Amino acid sequence: MTATILDGKLLAQKLSEDLKVEIIRLKSSSGKTVNMVNVMVGDDHGASAYANSQKRIADRVGINYQLLALPVKTTQRQLEGELERLSQDVSVNAIMLHKPVPDGIDFQKAVRHIAVVKDVEGLNAANLGHLFLSGTQILPCTPAAVMEHLRAIPNFSLRGKEAVVVGRSEIVGKPVAMMLLAESATVTVCHSGTSQAGQLEQHIGQAEVLIAAIGQAKFIKGEWIKKGAVVIDVGINSIDDKIVGDVDFESAQTRAAYITPVPGGVGPVTVVCLMRNAVEAFKLQNK
Numbered sequence: 001m002t003a004t005i006l007d008g009k010l011l012a013q014k015l016s017e018d019l020k021v022e023i024i025r026l027k028s029s030s031g032k033t034v035n036m037v038n039v040m041v042g043d044d045h046g047a048s049a050y051a052n053s054q055k056r057i058a059d060r061v062g063i064n065y066q067l068l069a070l071p072v073k074t075t076q077r078q079l080e081g082e083l084e085r086l087s088q089d090v091s092v093n094a095i096m097l098h099k100p101v102p103d104g105i106d107f108q109k110a111v112r113h114i115a116v117v118k119d120v121e122g123l124n125a126a127n128l129g130h131l132f133l134s135g136t137q138i139l140p141c142t143p144a145a146v147m148e149h150l151r152a153i154p155n156f157s158l159r160g161k162e163a164v165v166v167g168r169s170e171i172v173g174k175p176v177a178m179m180l181l182a183e184s185a186t187v188t189v190c191h192s193g194t195s196q197a198g199q200l201e202q203h204i205g206q207a208e209v210l211i212a213a214i215g216q217a218k219f220i221k222g223e224w225i226k227k228g229a230v231v232i233d234v235g236i237n238s239i240d241d242k243i244v245g246d247v248d249f250e251s252a253q254t255r256a257a258y259i260t261p262v263p264g265g266v267g268p269v270t271v272v273c274l275m276r277n278a279v280e281a282f283k284l285q286n287k
């Protein structure tokens, strides 16, 4: 068996075309532009490259994207003040705080100073709470991208499927588990405790849908994977300057029915989901 590749670049292109049409419609009905600000503290090369790719997609879909670069010595208090100022600025619809932040800045604490309706990454407690309550306001982008990949599989339903999520972070593992549950999958969440108990392979072997989000290069081996599974690899790791996922792609593609590549899988779709959130934020503010 050789898995069908779930091409994230192609999916991102399709989703961004749909988004572009929606933005044109919103502009003509409201006379307003969707404005997004990315707040970056310090000068991080990787983060700047990611910001450039965000700007490129924003330009493509018609969102006005601004990078606000703050000096590396910005204090927690100054950063929170800046996020509050942007939250009160009626011309700004969507705000994100770029990761990583320098030592001395508490990311989660800072994010609480972004207005809930402008929290474009869907990461503050109120937006995560909406997800828990099966609401559909502003969804965390990477989990939303995982779900877009699953929706793009022809004639595929999650209802009753054994779904295994490896990783339980606030930004990926936990929210994606809630989204899978909302689609009536039977969800198991694995983490370091599962590995330490020697149970990880066994759980992965049951998975009809496997979501890998652990941040360890090629950690999940092909032979662990159930034949015919759908494998979504969220991981972004670097080996010898090469980007690889959390799944050993070469061995996994001989077992899976569908698999996302890294790079070119979840990543490109995540950026479009971020832009879609900016539009959702705009709509919440212009009801």
Ligand code: NAP
Pocket: 142, 166, 167, 168, 169, 170, 171, 172, 173, 190, 191, 192, 193, 194, 195, 200, 213, 214, 215, 216, 234, 235, 236, 237, 266, 267, 270
């Ligand atoms: P994280 O906050 O470091 O969380 C990693 C999770 O994996 C934790 O829950 C941890 O368990 C679990 N874990 C680590 N080693 C494990 C092992 N050996 N066995 C079982 N579970 C293990 O990472 P994250 O922010 O969720 O990111 C995960 C990966 O996704 C990273 O490679 C990151 O770069 C990538 N990512 C990609 C995108 C994208 O757009 N494609 C976006 C965000 C993140 P414990 O909780 O028990 O410690």
